[in-house]
Amino acid sequence: MKYTIAIDLGGTVVKIGLLYNGGIIDCIRLESERSMGLKSNLPRIKKAVEVILSRKNIGLEQISGIGLAFPGLVDPTNNRVISTNEKYDDACSFDLEKWAKENWDIPFHMDNDARLAVIGEWYQGAARGKNNVVMMTIGTGIGTGVVIDGKVLYGQHFQAGSLGGHFVLDYKGRSCSCGNKGCAEALASSFFLPVIIRQHPDLSDSFKEMAGQITFKEIFQMATDGDDDALLLRNECMDVWSAAIITYIHAYDPEVLILGGGVMNSAEVIIPYIKEKVYRLAWCPSEKVPIVPAELSENAALLGLEYRLTHQ
């Protein structure tokens, strides 16, 4: 058993972890500069890897490989970014495998971040021992990853299972950053929250003034405290997530559906609300699909990378 270095290139935070046998030995978190593109973030990431190896006194000969979780469409067989969506938009033209080889000369693996998160939860989180799994990560955007019949879903162009945030819930709805209209992500995600608040016909003017400043964390807190605007917005967003989940269940027929991402700090509100809605509306004659919070919180993609680098 060797150590693994895993990098999770998130929309707001980049995490660089040192892993060993399913555990995170060390981790550095950096504020991401996604608007600056990928290339400008790489020197800081390289430095963080060196800091971790040095302070844990670990040599490259003890490392099985280095992995990268990317928030876009990825071809993991060629280690290339296929397409981005307003996050690290220069990544398609960049050879990350070459970057890793030049810096460390150890095996490299990359994949979509939400797909790696489902692999992590499958490896040692909420989906251990299951053969049919859907994971929805509600972070800056909405990501999904799917395991069907014991295999991670990829499809012809490596995008199967990854585009749950862009399932259309309202074909006349708001334009999404992907070019489509009415995607789940455009209707209820952190990335779109300012515009969702500003364009909402029923929110008060004083609430709209907070658009761009408040996050789901504040909205859930305000709703708990009885603020009518926050309550309306919170419930509408949970309705969107529920509708998306019903579609995932219809599409993928999972035995468990895992919910992850930053909003799950409010799991005690979200899980019962979504369960009530999904169990009432989804066409599931055989049995109700358990809807459970992720167990690995923000570390799922890092652990998914460790699995990939040590089990191939």
Ligand SMILES: [Zn+2]
């Ligand atoms: Zn979209």
